[in-house]
Amino acid sequence: MKEFSLMLLSSLAATFSFAQTSADKVIQVKEVERIERTLSADDMEGRRVFTPGIEKAAAFIASEFKQTGLQTLNNGGTYLQSFSMVRPKFLGVNCSFDGATIDSRNVIVFTCQPELTINEHSGYETVTVAANDNIRSVVGKVLNGNKNYLVLVDTSFGHLFGNLTRMKSALFKTDKNVVFVLTTQKPTAYTITAKHEITEMKLANVVGVLTGKSKPNEYVIFSGHYDHLGINTRNMINNDSIYNGANDDAAGTTAVMMLAKYFKALNNNERTLIFAAFTAEEAGGFGATYFSKQFNPDEVKAMFNIEMIGTESKWGRNSAYITGYEKTDMGKILQGNLEGTGFNFYPDPYPDQQLFYRSDNATLARLGVPAHTISTSKMDSEPNYHKASDEIGTLDLDNMTMIIKAIALSSRGIVNGKETPSRVDTAGLK
Structure with a gap:
């Protein structure tokens, strides 16, 4: 056993020496x-x-x-x-919840489509970001979720909401869309239209x-x-x-x-x-x-x-x-x-x-x-x-x-x- 151990140590040393020399x-x-x-x-x-x-x-x-x-x-x-990658240049957005117009500054659309129109019948999954939620975690999940989402963000996040626009400066090409709306409403009916100039790179x-x-x-x-x-x-x-x-x-x-x-x-x-x-x-x-x-x-x-x-x-x-x-x-x-x-x-x-x-x-x-x-x-x-x-x-x-x-x-x-x-x-x- 002692002889085997010495041989093993010698072999390991030789291997290390070879690797170091190389x-x-x-x-x-x-x-x-x-x-x-x-x-x-x-x-x-x-x-x-x-x-x-x-x-x-x-x-x-x-x-x-x-x-x-x-x-x-x-x-x-x-x-x-x-x-x-797709670079979407924002051209305009219109949004209404239950017939009431939402300020366009409170709507951010992640899309690779030049024109997008959605409503409550479009099959979008609604996600709510409450005041005590981790908004970064939710944003990460929906942007990587490979689904169409309407995300209702509590107005307490108003100071952070605009930062989302930086994240849409370049997107992986996808047919999925994510729409963020800063609001306290939970609409039963909605219509959102958005236009972008799409550049693929x-x-x-x-x-x-x-x-x-x-x-x-x-x-x-x-x-x-x-x-x-x-x-x-x-x-x-x-x-x-x-x-x-x-x-x-x-x-x-x-x-x-x-x-x-x-x-x-x-x-x-x-x-x-x-x-x-x-x-x-x-x-x-x-x-x-x-x-x-x-x-x-x-x-x-x-x-x-x-x-x-x-x-x-x-x-x-x-x-x-x-x-x-x-x-x-x-x-x-x-x-x-x-x-x-x-x-x-x-x-x-x-x-x-x-x-x-x-x-x-x-x-x-x-x-x-x-x-x-x-x-x-x-x-x-x-x-x-x-x-x-x-x-x-x-x-x-x-x-x-x-x-x-x-x-x-x-x-x-x-x-x-x-x-x-x-x-x-x-x-x-x-």
Whole structure:
């Protein structure tokens, strides 16, 4: 038994040594800088959605995935996971409850139809938001409910009601409609007509795949968002109007691309690995939302979302934090695999900022997936956050490279199917 134990320890040590050596060979600062510099260059124009800049960034990521040797999702022949968004421009609305006219400012219509007319015979499900209800929860449920709804919102929410218009600036294409009315009435008869100018626009995630050897239907996702804020001439810094987004989130996207190279070179993943560069995170997380609907969440065993790892964490170099650390045991698994490396993963030190819900991990986490974001950003004192000054010159590329290596090494048990994080308890999520 003693001899067997020594052999086992020797084997484990050799495996770790091989993985670490491979990480050092593949994940090098020179390559990290090349990718980061390309994504955050001025000619990407800040990678804002619906601009030539983001299309150029997507083409670059796709070409890198092809060069790495990744497969396309579902063998679809393209790394671009395209989907449509609709931008409805409001033109007008008329509403009457039991013959009485409702002020148009108290009616907000979510629709992808240029002209909409409904009444009490249209089959809409009526939902009431009472004064003591959680309006955010109700709004989230009806907008994702795939039904036609008439939502009667108590007038005590008048100060929040107008915020709904921001949420309809871009919608997933659907034949379902949701009508919100700020009122204390519960009508027996109603008529609502609305007109919008509808513009359909295309967006695309960039997705590459390494099929698992023995567990192809178990998925591990590595992700980051490649969009940013584009060009803003109103808030220029030193006459610079391009929001390059070097840290947010060219850094995370660079990490995803480097991890793809690493695991392709290692060539021993038992589970299927998905490498996803999401679009439209800054616009509302639309890319991750669409992506999450293409998978059975029970088959997704872990998600490593990587966001803003280009600067030192509050603990200094060779460290990062994990949002929602307490919601699963994934953080403990990762740290356990880094024993002896000098690198540390910590729980999110900024719980008041609700970072777990503010990045692309949230969509899959709400489906029970152990989905977390890894970051180093000092969110209480990040001088370049959402500014034109977020450029490659502000990043610590050596430290960023070490973080990518740490993610590679810490994830190996999950990638190989030997470790599986606990699921997120969705009952307590927002």
